[in-house]
Amino acid sequence: MSKLITGTYSSPDIPNKTFQVNCNDAKYLTTNGKTTGSSEYVLKAGQIDRDRPSGPRRLPDGQLTYLSQLRCNLTGIQDDINEFLTERMQIAKSKKTKLTDTKEEARINDEINHLLDGGDDDTEETDTV
């Protein structure tokens, strides 16, 4: 039996995340991935998907060939990684919106206060970062 593929991910908040193949799970035994299909947008536009990957090939005894097994395992692990990264992106996105929201609020408040203070005179403007 050849070695199974694995994947690792690390970032400051997640030091070591491992992705592994579970040979008993059906998702590591197909070449049709959940996240590697056509875009939803394209399917909605009426696209007929004729670009599916070919199915895995089996030996006469029913076993998957080495390359087919590798393709299947990769499809499964790719799904895991895609789902994990999408989730991470969503978290990052919501953090960013919150951050920009509060920043924007502070900027508007500053501007109003500045005007209320009579700050619309000829004082030279300086860029603040």
Next chain:
Amino acid sequence: MVNLNGVKPKNGRNYYIALGLEGSANKLGIGVIKQPLLDSTLTGDNSHDCHTEILANIRDTYVTPPGEGFLPRDTARHHKNWCVRLIKKALAEAKIENPSIDIDVICFTQGPGMGAPLHSVVIAARTCSLIWDVPLIGVNHCVGHIEMGREITKAVNPVVLYVSGGNTQVIAYSENRYRIFGETLDIAIGNCLDRFARTLKIPNIPFPGYNIEQMAKKAQHKDNLVLLPYTVKGMDLSMSGILAFIDGLAKDLFKKNKKNKFLFDSKTGEQLITVEDLCFALQENLFAMLVEITERAMAHVNSNQVLIVGGVGSNLRLQEMMGQMCADRANGKVHATDERFCIDNGVMIAQAGLLQYRMGDVITDLADTVVTQKFRTDEVYVSWRE
């Protein structure tokens, strides 16, 4: 002195075999070519006459429904899932039984193009190179078009008009570079035609430009040309404004906006022009602009030959207009190829790549196989020409 025979074919053979992989846009092309070892390529400037034999030229296009363009992710998926099947088919057609013995070099498109599709194909190229132990060559897509055009038409030193969905350039050779004399300032001509086809919601099969050409033939008011902006800027041209303008006209036509006096008679409300007339006007206008800058480039470099390459180059009306211009010049001649070689294909990548290989240019480090979306025609050092 150019010696194209410096690198000898594998195993003491008297011919070279190259596999070309192309996938910079929505077409996946696999080509296999054979070039004999000739005495004529030992010295002199004969890179346009290598007696190339095409053993396989297979293409599969990612087609989207009418009104839709092709997205990078789905195009990359198409290439990824079809690449191996197409390579197998091409090798069978070329009767190549053992690629590691029979193939001299694997050529792939390094750029310019859409990042994700380029990436799908280069992975296949690297894998084949490692499995078969065959060297790799990265090819500039535009140079591929030029070299294939030269080989097919035997044009020695033409001004090249490269018109496709992603590029619009007028090119002339000078001192080991294909130099760009004029180009689009915004969108490519093929993109302009494709996007208009999307507005009209006409099919993308076989390709949108072809369907516009067929519609233009049916125009009923050819003598009363719809006036469109004519935007030649020196040696360059701009097409986004024309597209916005004609898109507006088409939308008004569909909405039956009788206030538009270009389209409807202001008194009777009678429709003056049809969608076919718009297609005709768009072609005439864009092609006239191309002919103008091409003619000026010919005058600059004192050339009397034009070679039209790229997908839009298969448009017969463009070839006809270019022919009219050339007929007015002393010994003027237009060279064009048909859709097998005009439209993106693997053979052209094999052709340019094999020339590079025969001049001793080969990738030794996989790190040099990284594809790039931006890769200008004049960045390539053309060692195979005087």
